[in-house]
Every structure is written in C-alpha cells, then in structure tokens.
Amino acid sequence: MAAVGVSSLLFSKSLPSSHYRRGNAPRVLMGPVSLPKHSGRGLVEDFERRNGAYTVDTTTLLERYSVSSPKTQHCSRHDTKSSDPQVIAKLYAVMEAVADRVEMHKNIGEQRDNWNHLLLTSINAMTLTAATMAGLAATNAAMAPLVALKLSSTVLYVAATGLSVMMNKIQPSQLAEEQRNAARLFKQLHSQIQTTMSLGTHDINDVNEAIEKVLAIDKAYPLPLLGAMLEKFPSKVEPARWWPQQKRKQRPGGNIEGNNGWNRKLEEEMSQVLGVLEKKDFAEYMRLGNKALKLNKVLAISGPLLALLGALGSSFVGSTPSPWPVMMGVIAGAMTTIVNSMEHGGQVGMVFEMYRSNAGFFKLIEESIMSNTDEREVERRENGEILEMKVALQLGRSLSELKNLAASSREATEEFASKLF
Structure with missing residues (x-):
C-alpha cells in the first residue's frame, strides 16, 4: 500500500493543474493519504524494487519529501574542518x-x-x-x-x-x-x-x-x-x-x-x-x-x-x-x-x-x-x-x-x- 500511495502521489504531481479542474483526478486519491514513516533510502529502494526497470532520481525524491541523505548528513557534520x-x-x-x-x-x-x-x-x-x-x-x-x-x-x-x-x-x-x-x-x-x-x-x-x-x-x-x-643490570634505575x-x-x-x-x-x-x-x-x-x-x-x-x-x-x-x-x-x-x-x-x-x-x-x-x-x-x-x-x-x-x-x-x-x- 505504501508503494501504491507513493506511485499515485508522484503521478498526481506530474499532471497539470487543468487536469484536476476537468475532474480527472485519480480515484486512488479520493481519501487522505498517510505515508508510513520510513527512512529516505528505504523508501527509494522499495519504490525501485516494486517498479522494475523504472528508475527515479534519488536526490529529487529525497528533496521532495524533505529527507536528507546519509551522505549529506555526514558532510554537514564535518564541514567545519575538512581533512586532506x-x-x-x-x-x-x-x-x-x-x-x-x-x-x-x-x-x-x-x-x-x-x-x-x-x-x-x-x-x-x-x-x-x-x-x-x-x-x-x-x-x-x-x-x-x-x-x-x-x-x-x-x-x-x-x-x-x-x-x-x-x-x-x-x-x-x-x-x-x-x-x-x-x-x-x-x-x-x-x-x-x-x-x-x-x-x-x-x-x-x-x-x-x-x-x-x-x-x-x-x-x-x-x-x-x-x-x-x-641493559638488564643498570648502575642507576x-x-x-x-x-x-x-x-x-x-x-x-x-x-x-x-x-x-x-x-x-x-x-x-x-x-x-x-x-x-x-x-x-x-x-x-x-x-x-x-x-x-x-x-x-x-x-x-x-x-x-x-x-x-x-x-x-x-x-x-x-x-x-x-x-x-x-x-x-x-x-x-x-x-x-x-x-x-x-x-x-x-x-x-x-x-x-x-x-x-x-x-x-x-x-x-x-x-x-x-x-x-x-x-x-x-x-x-x-x-x-x-x-x-x-x-x-x-x-x-x-x-x-x-x-x-x-x-x-x-x-x-x-x-x-x-x-x-
């Protein structure tokens, strides 16, 4: 259900606003959608696994859901002093x-x-x-x-x-x-x-x-x-x-x-x-x-x-x-x-x-x-x-x-x- 909700949400965001005015909103979004709390990487991997060869830009998806990647978090911790x-x-x-x-x-x-x-x-x-x-x-x-x-x-x-x-x-x-x-x-x-x-x-x-x-x-x-x-027997210890x-x-x-x-x-x-x-x-x-x-x-x-x-x-x-x-x-x-x-x-x-x-x-x-x-x-x-x-x-x-x-x-x-x- 989480993958269907995400797919529908992505699909609805890719449609123009005029499409909604003509009453063509997808039926799967008739009720409120609640996303389960998953980490950004787990969400992307689950999406890619369920959708086969269809690929998604990971960075774009994470930015859309305001999820910072581990790489970005790591860089933010060490930006104060980068090492050679x-x-x-x-x-x-x-x-x-x-x-x-x-x-x-x-x-x-x-x-x-x-x-x-x-x-x-x-x-x-x-x-x-x-x-x-x-x-x-x-x-x-x-x-x-x-x-x-x-x-x-x-x-x-x-x-x-x-x-x-x-x-x-x-x-x-x-x-x-x-x-x-x-x-x-x-x-x-x-x-x-x-x-x-x-x-x-x-x-x-x-x-x-x-x-x-x-x-x-x-x-x-x-x-x-x-x-x-x-020296095992030094004159002075x-x-x-x-x-x-x-x-x-x-x-x-x-x-x-x-x-x-x-x-x-x-x-x-x-x-x-x-x-x-x-x-x-x-x-x-x-x-x-x-x-x-x-x-x-x-x-x-x-x-x-x-x-x-x-x-x-x-x-x-x-x-x-x-x-x-x-x-x-x-x-x-x-x-x-x-x-x-x-x-x-x-x-x-x-x-x-x-x-x-x-x-x-x-x-x-x-x-x-x-x-x-x-x-x-x-x-x-x-x-x-x-x-x-x-x-x-x-x-x-x-x-x-x-x-x-x-x-x-x-x-x-x-x-x-x-x-x-």
Missing part, C-alpha cells in the same frame, strides 16, 4: 604499522616467556643430574664407573654454568614483560589514532605526533637482542619512558577563570595531586625497583658461581680421601637449583621491569599535568575537566576521591595517589 585525503592515508598507514607491531610484540613476548620456562627447566635438570652423578661417583669403588660419573658430572656442571650465564644476561622473564608492555601500549596508540580519525579534525600534526609515539615505544621496548637490548619529550613552557600570568575548563582551583588541585605522585607513588616504586635490581644482581652472580663450584668439586671426587670434593659437588648443585628457581622461577627480572614501568606511568601523568599547567595560552591546553577525569581514571579514583586526595595532601598523610598499583 593524504593525511587520512598517512594515518591509515601508521595504524597498519601499529597493528603489525602489536602482533610482533605479542608473538615475541610469548616466545621469550617460553625461553624462561624451558631454560630454567633444562638448567635445573642438568644441575640436579650432575649433583647425583657426583654423589654416585663417591660411593663407587671401581675405577671405570668412577671416571665416567666424574666426567659426566663435570660436563653437565660446565654446561649448566654457561646456560645460566646466558640466561642471567638476557633475563627472559624481563624480556617477556617488556614485550607485553609494548603490545599494550601499541594497542592503546591504535585506539587513540582511531579516535582521532573518528572525530574528523585530524591534520598533519596528528600524523607527526603518531609517528613520534611509535618511535618512542620502539626505543623504549626494542625487539632485537644484539646491540639494542636494554631509570623509569621507563615510552612517550616523546614534551616541551616545558612558562606558567601563565593572566586570568584563567572559565577558560577551556580551567580555573585557579583546578590548577591548585592538579598541583597538589602532582606533589603526592612525586613524593609517594613515584618515589616508592623507584625504591622497590632498586631493591629488585639488587636482589637480581646477587642471584645472577650466585647461580653460575655455585654451578662452577659444583664442577670443581665433582672433578676432584675420588682423587683425595677428603669428603669435601663430593660435598661441594652435591651441595653446590642443590644450591644452584634453589638460586635459579628463585631468580627465574620467581621472575625477579619481570618484577624489576614492572616496578620500572609503573614508575614511568607515574612520570607520564606528572608530565601530562605539568605540560598543561605550564602552558602560557590556556586555549592551547587540554580541556581542564577532561584532563581531571583522565587523571582520576588513571589513578583508579572518582572525581570526588581525587578532590579529597588533593585536599588531604596538605596534611601529613600516608595515602598514595594511585589505587591501581
């Missing part, structure tokens, strides 16, 4: 590179996590086998089995020492944590680029900023091991940095009330939150990172050293009536297994990287706040209300809890800014 097609193409190219890096870091992270489990299992098995052979060699009086057991135990100890040195050097658990962090950050960057494109206000500056962020993450979490691997350097500017001196969501009260609140982050959260995770690094250094040195002592002890089994060689061969092997299990089974390197990354996370929040509050022109800042909401969510707090934190920062409180870590 090359900019869109470049953003898509960056998104493809970011998506590829997500998969690369994810796959390599799984591989290096497997390294940690396989190498730890292999080293412990070799060490325990070498210790068992050293003990059996001491109880065997025959010369031929004694030499075979001694030689096998020594070879296993030496091999375990070499593998332990290599494993302690690369720290597979720490490498796996680095790749997990990189994959998460690249996913976050991919979502940010998608958001930028959906807003329809992108320009070449967004492209340059996205490329800088990609290169910054690449530098913070490199993929290759030779020549580019991060530095927070991880995966964002481009932000320029510092002078503080504004004029009135900021009601400009871009900023006011004096919000500036004071952000400054107080910044003080809590620096004194409590950032300082605490740097302290924990230093402790984890020191523990990892001790374990990394102790494991190979104990395995080497086991190799020396097993090589002298049977050469002297003293029980010390066999005791050294057996006890050193047991201690080596314990130390390796603590270091790599407990993933101390991963814990150190986690503390370092958390400290970098707080450093990023600090720089984000400072880059806005130090901006001279308030209009060029990020909207104050949006920044406040972001900081609250990043710290695991509501807006009211963030305000309470800022208010309590004037007092001597033990409360940390973040509730997530």
Whole structure:
C-alpha cells in the first residue's frame, strides 16, 4: 500500500493543474493519504524494487519529501574542518604499522616467556643430574664407573654454568614483560589514532605526533637482542619512558577563570595531586625497583658461581680421601637449583621491569599535568575537566576521591595517589 500511495502521489504531481479542474483526478486519491514513516533510502529502494526497470532520481525524491541523505548528513557534520585525503592515508598507514607491531610484540613476548620456562627447566635438570652423578661417583669403588660419573658430572656442571650465564644476561622473564608492555601500549596508540580519525579534525600534526609515539615505544621496548637490548643490570634505575619529550613552557600570568575548563582551583588541585605522585607513588616504586635490581644482581652472580663450584668439586671426587670434593659437588648443585628457581622461577627480572614501568606511568601523568599547567595560552591546553577525569581514571579514583586526595595532601598523610598499583 505504501508503494501504491507513493506511485499515485508522484503521478498526481506530474499532471497539470487543468487536469484536476476537468475532474480527472485519480480515484486512488479520493481519501487522505498517510505515508508510513520510513527512512529516505528505504523508501527509494522499495519504490525501485516494486517498479522494475523504472528508475527515479534519488536526490529529487529525497528533496521532495524533505529527507536528507546519509551522505549529506555526514558532510554537514564535518564541514567545519575538512581533512586532506593524504593525511587520512598517512594515518591509515601508521595504524597498519601499529597493528603489525602489536602482533610482533605479542608473538615475541610469548616466545621469550617460553625461553624462561624451558631454560630454567633444562638448567635445573642438568644441575640436579650432575649433583647425583657426583654423589654416585663417591660411593663407587671401581675405577671405570668412577671416571665416567666424574666426567659426566663435570660436563653437565660446565654446561649448566654457561646456560645460566646466558640466561642471567638476557633475563627472559624481563624480556617477556617488556614485550607485553609494548603490545599494550601499541594497542592503546591504535585506539587513540582511531579516535582521532573518528572525530574528523585530524591534520598533519596528528600524523607527526603518531609517528613520534611509535618511535618512542620502539626505543623504549626494542625487539632485537644484539646491540639494542636494554641493559638488564643498570648502575642507576631509570623509569621507563615510552612517550616523546614534551616541551616545558612558562606558567601563565593572566586570568584563567572559565577558560577551556580551567580555573585557579583546578590548577591548585592538579598541583597538589602532582606533589603526592612525586613524593609517594613515584618515589616508592623507584625504591622497590632498586631493591629488585639488587636482589637480581646477587642471584645472577650466585647461580653460575655455585654451578662452577659444583664442577670443581665433582672433578676432584675420588682423587683425595677428603669428603669435601663430593660435598661441594652435591651441595653446590642443590644450591644452584634453589638460586635459579628463585631468580627465574620467581621472575625477579619481570618484577624489576614492572616496578620500572609503573614508575614511568607515574612520570607520564606528572608530565601530562605539568605540560598543561605550564602552558602560557590556556586555549592551547587540554580541556581542564577532561584532563581531571583522565587523571582520576588513571589513578583508579572518582572525581570526588581525587578532590579529597588533593585536599588531604596538605596534611601529613600516608595515602598514595594511585589505587591501581
């Protein structure tokens, strides 16, 4: 019925007015016509489907019924700032590179996590086998089995020492944590680029900023091991940095009330939150990172050293009536297994990287706040209300809890800014 009504209406509008005066109005329009509420495109498609090869100018029909096409609606939303097609193409190219890096870091992270489990299992098995052979060699009086057991135990100890040195050097658990962090950050960057494109206000500056962020993450979490691997035992703990350097500017001196969501009260609140982050959260995770690094250094040195002592002890089994060689061969092997299990089974390197990354996370929040509050022109800042909401969510707090934190920062409180870590 809807198609018949539309066909009759179109037909009646195409007839001259004199035709109605002669009483030749179509009979189907004797009563009032009510059109069902359909979208413009559905109306046209239904009309064309029911009328076969007869075609209608879609634009004319939509204008006649005052229905705006989706294309027209889309253009009206983005007429305020049209984007260069090359900019869109470049953003898509960056998104493809970011998506590829997500998969690369994810796959390599799984591989290096497997390294940690396989190498730890292999080293412990070799060490325990070498210790068992050293003990059996001491109880065997025959010369031929004694030499075979001694030689096998020594070879296993030496091999375990070499593998332990290599494993302690690369720290597979720490490498796996680095790749997990990189994959998460690249996913976050991919979502940010998608958001930028959906807003329809992108320009070449967004492209340059996205490329800088990609290169910054690449530098913070490199993929290759030779020549580019991060130092696993640095002399000084530095927070991880995966964002481009932000320029510092002078503080504004004029009135900021009601400009871009900023006011004096919000500036004071952000400054107080910044003080809590620096004194409590950032300082605490740097302290924990230093402790984890020191523990990892001790374990990394102790494991190979104990395995080497086991190799020396097993090589002298049977050469002297003293029980010390066999005791050294057996006890050193047991201690080596314990130390390796603590270091790599407990993933101390991963814990150190986690503390370092958390400290970098707080450093990023600090720089984000400072880059806005130090901006001279308030209009060029990020909207104050949006920044406040972001900081609250990043710290695991509501807006009211963030305000309470800022208010309590004037007092001597033990409360940390973040509730997530």
